[in-house]
Amino acid sequence: MASQSQGIQQLLQAEKRAAEKVAEARKRKNRRLKQAKEEAQAEIEQYRLQREKDFKAKEAAALGSHGSSTTEVEKETQEKMTILQNNFQKNREEVLTSLLNLVCDIKPEIHLNYRING
Template sequence: MTSQSQGIQQLLQAEKRAAERVSEARKRKARRLKQAKEEAQGEIEQYRLEREREFQMQQRTALGTQGNLSSEVEARTRQTLQMVQSSHGKNKEAVLRRLLGLVCNVKAELHPNYRFAGN
């Protein structure tokens, strides 16, 4: 009977060692998963930073281009405004003379469609 209880004790010890090995394997697996997750997070963060840098560069390029366009539009607007003011200054006297001539030199005459309704 002692050999049977000894065999049972050995089986229990073997089962205990197996449970410890399984527990250790689970712990190693959990550590590996945690490490893989941390590495993945690092890669994700690195990729995000890289994409953010690229976006910032593209944004600076686009805004720089817009800045150039807006300065060109402003320059063209100033140039057009100067042309209009110059034209106004040149033609102002002639236009005023013509208007005054039309207003002051009125010829009294009947309209061509007027019909005299007399006896």
Template sequence: MASQSQGIHQLLQAEKRAKDKLEEAKKRKAKRIRQAKEEAMVEVDQYRMQKDKEFRMKQAKAMGSQSNLAEEMEAQALERITELTGSYRRCLEGVLAQVLGLVCDVRPGLHLNYRAAD
């Protein structure tokens, strides 16, 4: 009977050791999962930062080309304004002389559509 009780005692100890090893394995597995999650989060953050940087570079490039386009349009507008101002100054005297000539040179006469009353 003593050997039977000793065998049961060994079996219980073996079961306890197996249970302890199983719990230890579960703890290691949980630890590895947490570590893998942390590493994945770090990787995701790095990827997000890289894509954000690329986006900002593309955005700056696009906005830069838009600002260049705006500067070009502004330069063209100023050039056109300068051209029109020069044309105005060149033609001002002639147009004023023409208008004053038409206004001041009055020739009395009957209008073409005038009909005399019978």
């Protein structure tokens, strides 16, 4: 009976050690998967940056003088905006005065469709 009890104890201890080893193996596996995922993300990011750099270089080569025309258009637009702002500032008072005169100068009149039949 004592030998059976001792054998059971040995089996329980062996089972416990096996469970610990399995748990440790799972932990190692999860750590390795996480590490592999991080490595893959870094590699993907590096590849994306390289492709983006290549694209920018090819785009600059293909467009060539387009960059200068863009700055030229922006410059013209800015000049037109400045002219419009100056015209706005110059004519603002005159327009406001005209609007106020139209709004405040009320001339009461009887409407054409109004009939004075009692």
